Amino acid sequence: MDTPECVRVAVNIRPLITPELLLGCTDCITVIPGEPQVQIGSHSFTYDYVYGSKGSPSSTVYDECVAPLVDAIFHGYNATVLAYGQTGSGKTYTMGTNYNGEGSNGGIIPKVMESIFKRVEKMKDSTEYLIRISFIEIFKEEVFDLLDPNSAIQMKGEGTSVSKPAGPARVPIQIRETVNGGITLAGVTEAEVRTKEEMGSYLSRGSLSRATGSTNMNSQSSRSHAIFTITMEQKKIACSTSGEDIDDVGDDILCAKLHLVDLAGSERAKRTCAVGMRLKEGIHINKGLLALGNVISALGDEKKRKEGGHVPYRDSKLTRLLQDSLGGNSKTVMIACVSPADTNAEETLNTLKYANRARNIQNKAIINRDPMAAQMQRMRAQIEQLQAELLFYRGDASSPFDELQILKHKICLLEASSAELQRELQERRVTCEILTQRAIDSQVDKDKLILKLEGARKGKSWDEIDSNSDQDYDLVKAYVSKIQELEGELSLVKNHCNSKRSRYVNCVESDDSKLHSTNELFPCLNELSSDCDTIAVDVSDDADDDEKELKHSSLQEKLDRELKELDRKLEQKEAEMKCYTSADTSVLKQHYEKKVHELELQKRALQKEIEELRHNLANIPSASDDGAQKLKDTYLQKLNVLEAQVSELKKKQDAQAQLLRQKQKSDEAARRLQDEVQRIKSQKVQLQHKIKQESEQFRLWKASREKEVLQLKKEGRRNEYEMHKLLALNQRQKMVVQRKTEEANMVTKRLKELLESRKASSRETSSAGNGHGPGIQALMQAIEHELEVTVRVHEVRSEYERQMEERSRMAMEIARLKEEAEMLRRSNLSDGPDSMSPGARNSRIFALENMLATSSSTLVSMASQLSEAEEHERVFSGRGRWNQIRSLADAKNLMKFLFNLASSSRCLLRDKEVDCREKDSEIRDLKEKVVKRIWNWI
Numbered sequence: 001m002d003t004p005e006c007v008r009v010a011v012n013i014r015p016l017i018t019p020e021l022l023l024g025c026t027d028c029i030t031v032i033p034g035e036p037q038v039q040i041g042s043h044s045f046t047y048d049y050v051y052g053s054k055g056s057p058s059s060t061v062y063d064e065c066v067a068p069l070v071d072a073i074f075h076g077y078n079a080t081v082l083a084y085g086q087t088g089s090g091k092t093y094t095m096g097t098n099y100n101g102e103g104s105n106g107g108i109i110p111k112v113m114e115s116i117f118k119r120v121e122k123m124k125d126s127t128e129y130l131i132r133i134s135f136i137e138i139f140k141e142e143v144f145d146l147l148d149p150n151s152a153i154q155m156k157g158e159g160t161s162v163s164k165p166a167g168p169a170r171v172p173i174q175i176r177e178t179v180n181g182g183i184t185l186a187g188v189t190e191a192e193v194r195t196k197e198e199m200g201s202y203l204s205r206g207s208l209s210r211a212t213g214s215t216n217m218n219s220q221s222s223r224s225h226a227i228f229t230i231t232m233e234q235k236k237i238a239c240s241t242s243g244e245d246i247d248d249v250g251d252d253i254l255c256a257k258l259h260l261v262d263l264a265g266s267e268r269a270k271r272t273c274a275v276g277m278r279l280k281e282g283i284h285i286n287k288g289l290l291a292l293g294n295v296i297s298a299l300g301d302e303k304k305r306k307e308g309g310h311v312p313y314r315d316s317k318l319t320r321l322l323q324d325s326l327g328g329n330s331k332t333v334m335i336a337c338v339s340p341a342d343t344n345a346e347e348t349l350n351t352l353k354y355a356n357r358a359r360n361i362q363n364k365a366i367i368n369r370d371p372m373a374a375q376m377q378r379m380r381a382q383i384e385q386l387q388a389e390l391l392f393y394r395g396d397a398s399s400p401f402d403e404l405q406i407l408k409h410k411i412c413l414l415e416a417s418s419a420e421l422q423r424e425l426q427e428r429r430v431t432c433e434i435l436t437q438r439a440i441d442s443q444v445d446k447d448k449l450i451l452k453l454e455g456a457r458k459g460k461s462w463d464e465i466d467s468n469s470d471q472d473y474d475l476v477k478a479y480v481s482k483i484q485e486l487e488g489e490l491s492l493v494k495n496h497c498n499s500k501r502s503r504y505v506n507c508v509e510s511d512d513s514k515l516h517s518t519n520e521l522f523p524c525l526n527e528l529s530s531d532c533d534t535i536a537v538d539v540s541d542d543a544d545d546d547e548k549e550l551k552h553s554s555l556q557e558k559l560d561r562e563l564k565e566l567d568r569k570l571e572q573k574e575a576e577m578k579c580y581t582s583a584d585t586s587v588l589k590q591h592y593e594k595k596v597h598e599l600e601l602q603k604r605a606l607q608k609e610i611e612e613l614r615h616n617l618a619n620i621p622s623a624s625d626d627g628a629q630k631l632k633d634t635y636l637q638k639l640n641v642l643e644a645q646v647s648e649l650k651k652k653q654d655a656q657a658q659l660l661r662q663k664q665k666s667d668e669a670a671r672r673l674q675d676e677v678q679r680i681k682s683q684k685v686q687l688q689h690k691i692k693q694e695s696e697q698f699r700l701w702k703a704s705r706e707k708e709v710l711q712l713k714k715e716g717r718r719n720e721y722e723m724h725k726l727l728a729l730n731q732r733q734k735m736v737v738q739r740k741t742e743e744a745n746m747v748t749k750r751l752k753e754l755l756e757s758r759k760a761s762s763r764e765t766s767s768a769g770n771g772h773g774p775g776i777q778a779l780m781q782a783i784e785h786e787l788e789v790t791v792r793v794h795e796v797r798s799e800y801e802r803q804m805e806e807r808s809r810m811a812m813e814i815a816r817l818k819e820e821a822e823m824l825r826r827s828n829l830s831d832g833p834d835s836m837s838p839g840a841r842n843s844r845i846f847a848l849e850n851m852l853a854t855s856s857s858t859l860v861s862m863a864s865q866l867s868e869a870e871e872h873e874r875v876f877s878g879r880g881r882w883n884q885i886r887s888l889a890d891a892k893n894l895m896k897f898l899f900n901l902a903s904s905s906r907c908l909l910r911d912k913e914v915d916c917r918e919k920d921s922e923i924r925d926l927k928e929k930v931v932k933r934i935w936n937w938i
């Protein structure tokens with residue numbers, strides 16, 4: 001059994017649009033975070049959904065509000081989406097009625113089309129669909145077919161933009177009522193569509209034919225209410241295999257309609273500046289919307305609904321066509337589109353009130369099908385459900401399991417490859433460390449050899465050299481590691497220096513843009529107080545400077561340390577070199593060569609001697625006497641000694657040769673050392689150069705900063721002076737605004753009192769009327785009251801309009817000042833030839849923005865009072881009171897009274913006009929004074 005359900009209401013708050021921003025409008029609606037609740041002035045309303053201005057994003061309107069309705073038509077329910085709101089509040093934008101075939105622009109209708117055909121495509125094997133569309137507009141209380149091929153050529157009307165009012169070719173369509181109370185349109189084009197593109201082409205064709213025109217509030221204002229209707233008939237042709245849960249479709253045919261309604265916006269002729277044809281259109285639009293408002297009020301009033309009170313559907317064509325959507329057989333979503341601008345506060349408040357009332361409307365949607373088939377369908381649905389359950393218990397869930405397995409396998413593979421990569425990385429790290437260690441060891445070995453060579457040069461014995469080598473090894477190793485460390489640090493310092501430099505350059509480059517963007521984004525904050533700024537700038541600049549100086553000095557220290565280290569190394573190397581070079585190598589060489597030569601000579605002499613001895617020995621006869629034998633022994637002994645001496649000499653000669661070889665090696669080492677010393681020297685020069693550069697840069701930077709600070713201080717003093725003057729002016733202006741606001745509040749308070757008393761008098765009159773008494777006195781009293789109320793409303797409205805004019809003037813001045821500031825910034829001028837100083841300009845902008853904010857809250861409170869007054873006007877309209885005139889005498893009396901009232905009203909009006917003129921001249925004087933003062937400051 002289908003139960004009644006309320007119309008769901010969404011509020012869509014569009015962002016402020018350019019014309020509003022140019023007028024300096026601010027947001028007057030607050031969305032309570034996390035709640036579908038909005039607040040405007042002292043009023044707060046709760047809806048089903050709230051989009052925009054920090055509620056849910058507008059892009060979710062379709063998914064949350066409309067998608068369930070699309071789903072509903074597939075289940076055979078009628079549905080309606082209704083966009084309501086003042087002109088320019090974004091109804092067409094939200095509905096997407098201005099579709100031109102290029103993308104969806106996020107509008108609802110294009111999304112509906114896409115969603116319907118996606119689903120139809122999915123279900124086409126099991127269900128047969130017949131989709132038809134119609135597109136009509138209600139223009140000046142006549143219904144026109146936007147898809148009528150005979151009236152496709154439209155004529156242009158007045159206004160600057162394309163305007164397509166009803167031309168002679170357009171024949172209005174008649175509304176007919178069916179036997180069961182339904183509404184049909186006689187002869188409307190119902191085009192059958194099979195694809196999204198086909199439907200889209202009809203939509204864009206209809207959109208082009210729709211009447212639009214330019215008004216002051218919207219350059220593309222819809223001048224008609226448009227209804228795009230999708231009718232869907234569906235019939236099941238086979239067992240569903242798609243898995244979709246469309247259990248309502250049986251053998252019977254379901255027929256559902258989805259109405260997508262884009263209403264024309266309510267408008268005030270004074271604000272739209274509509275005249276002539278446009279004004280007439282506006283009057284018709286408002287009439288239709290008033291009728292809709294009355295229907296909503298009647299349906300939304302719980303008491304009336306329970307009493308079964310009359311709902312004035314027949315008051316307009318719009319309400320007749322929407323009869324089913326409001327309080328009938330339809331699931332309905334109403335989207336109240338509102339502008340957040342404070343200048344639209346009154347209209348926004350009215351829209352929100354209507355939307356709030358619409359939430360009480362109860363609809364009773366039913367599935368549109370043959371009742372006999374319903375039972376069949378229920379049974380079929382049961383069977384399908386049981387079949388689905390059976391499938392589930394059979395465990396037809398292998399595919400997800402397989403998928404899971406594949407995913408698990410993939411994860412395993414990825415994990416393994418990640419581990420492999422980690423391991424490789426570790427190995428590379430270890431190799432790198434080993435290579436570094438090896439490099440250090442080689443360097444140490446090399447230096448050790450050089451040391452040994454040095455020892456040998458100094459004439460140290462090998463034992464001594466060997467014993468020292470261990471100590472030297474440690475020392476050399478320590479030095480090599482130190483050198484490595486220093487090299488690492490040097491490269492770090494270099495990197496640091498480079499990055500500092502690039503950062504500094506970036507900072508300098510971005511400084512201007514940052515300053516500019518800050519100015520653009522927060523002009524009022526920026527110039528809140530120029531002296532505060534100066535102090536703040538000073539403080540932050542000081543902090544920056546200190547930091548920079550600190551960094552500079554630490555860098556300098558580091559570079560100095562490095563330089564010292566290089567000097568030390570250089571000294572060490574030079575000392576080494578000295579050792580090599582101090583010993584006169586050529587002398588040493590000559591000495592060794594001489595020694596070798598001497599040894600050679602000695603060797604030769606000894607060899608000669610040996611030869612002689614051998615010869616003598618051979619000449620000694622073998623069998624001679626003892627003397628000969630003795631001589632022989634002596635010779636032999638001598639020979640042995642000589643041979644020993646020769647071998648000794650040979651050894652010495654070898655040692656000398658060895659020394660010579662070592663010497664050559666040490667020469668090579670000396671050369672290498674020389675190279676190294678050269679390298680260190682060039683490194684030192686580079687470092688010194690760098691230090692010099694760094695110092696120079698720092699000096700330049702410091703000088704420029706000091707100059708900047710001086711300039712800023714000067715500017716600050718000037719701004720301070722100007723700001724004091726502007727603050728005084730601002731104070732005076734604030735007082736004027738406050739006085740005006742108080743006046744406005746007094747007027748609105750008085751209006752409220754009058755409304756209350758009117759309410760009371762209306763009650764009195766009606767009770768007098770009910771009592772069948774004369775009641776004419778009460779009627780006169782009521783008329784008098786109403787006249788007074790009308791005068792007060794008029795006063796509030798003129799004050800409201802004056803405030804709006806004042807606001808737009810202020811906004812224009814802000815825009816002009818900002819533009820001037822931007823132009824000067826672009827041309828890099830600090831001051832224009834005949835404009836204010838930047839400080840004074842910013843203070844002025846700030847003051848104006850402050851005043852805008854104050855007037856914004858005044859506007860919202862006035863809007864609230866005006867909206868209330870109108871509401872009373874509607875509810876307590878004096879129509880019924882005329883019934884109290886029962887005789888000619890009553891009528892005569894009343895005529896006399898009205899005549900008197902009219903003449904006294906004329907007097908009152910004259911007084912008011914004089915008063916107004918006085919006030920105007922007062923304002924003019926004040927303005928002149930202000931302008932004079934500003935010029936004086938400039």
Ligand SMILES: Nc1ncnc2c1ncn2[C@@H]1O[C@H](COP(=O)(O)OP(=O)(O)OP(=O)(O)O)[C@@H](O)[C@H]1O
Nearest residue numbers: 014015087088089090091092093218221222264265
């Ligand atoms: N959500 C939004 N985001 C950005 N701009 C928007 C949004 N809604 C509306 N606008 C812009 O606001 C202006 C007015 O919108 P639109 O024409 O849809 O208003 P409307 O309520 O249909 O007006 P009318 O009743 O006069 O036809 C358009 O320029 C539109 O682009």
